[in-house]
Amino acid sequence: MKEKKHSIDYIEYERMEELSKKDQDILTIAISAAEGAYAPYSDFHVGAAIRLSNNTIIKGSNQENAAYPSGLCAERVAIFAASANYPNQEVETIAVYAKDSKRSNHVISPCGSCRQVISEYEHKQNKPIRILLMNSEKVVWEFKDIESLLPFSFKLKALN
Ligand code: THU
Numbered sequence: 001m002k003e004k005k006h007s008i009d010y011i012e013y014e015r016m017e018e019l020s021k022k023d024q025d026i027l028t029i030a031i032s033a034a035e036g037a038y039a040p041y042s043d044f045h046v047g048a049a050i051r052l053s054n055n056t057i058i059k060g061s062n063q064e065n066a067a068y069p070s071g072l073c074a075e076r077v078a079i080f081a082a083s084a085n086y087p088n089q090e091v092e093t094i095a096v097y098a099k100d101s102k103r104s105n106h107v108i109s110p111c112g113s114c115r116q117v118i119s120e121y122e123h124k125q126n127k128p129i130r131i132l133l134m135n136s137e138k139v140v141w142e143f144k145d146i147e148s149l150l151p152f153s154f155k156l157k158a159l160n
Pocket residue numbers: 039042044045046061062063064071072073074075108109110111114
């Protein structure tokens with residue numbers, strides 16, 4: 001028997017102004033994307049912005065449904081739109097923002113399904129997807145890849 005340990009590194013920025021201009025731009029777009037959220041059931045408004053390798057920006061926001069499981073998170077709305085419209089471009093960075101007016105002020109943390117989906121594209125492009133997570137106080141957490149947020153992920157390799 002051998003006890004093993006896995007740890008992850010991430011960076012916390014107290015204010016979004018500490019990031020590069022390029023990153024501030026997609027964070028600002030993620031804030032505006034949250035305005036497109038359709039969240040009458042949770043009233044939790046999430047915005048996502050993706051920068052592709054050709055510098056195209058794709059926005060997404062959560063879209064809810066009276067049949068609850070039919071709704072989709074902002075991250076998946078954005079990354080599916082990116083892949084559908086630009087299948088040959090790589091995803092460089094995804095920025096996610098939660099307006100979270102009534103609740104706690106924690107930095108938004110993508111759900112397991114979104115992590116799995118982002119992981120699929122990271123493996124497809126064989127290049128890290130940077131993740132920026134921001135709360136309404138503009139505190140930002142930066143992860144260098146999705147592997148940090150979803151270690152030991154289930155991959156296509158496992159099916160071969
Ligand atoms: N939501 C997102 O869009 N992204 C996340 O990372 C977490 C949760 C959405 C799904 C649902 O519309 C609402 O927030 C409450 O869970």
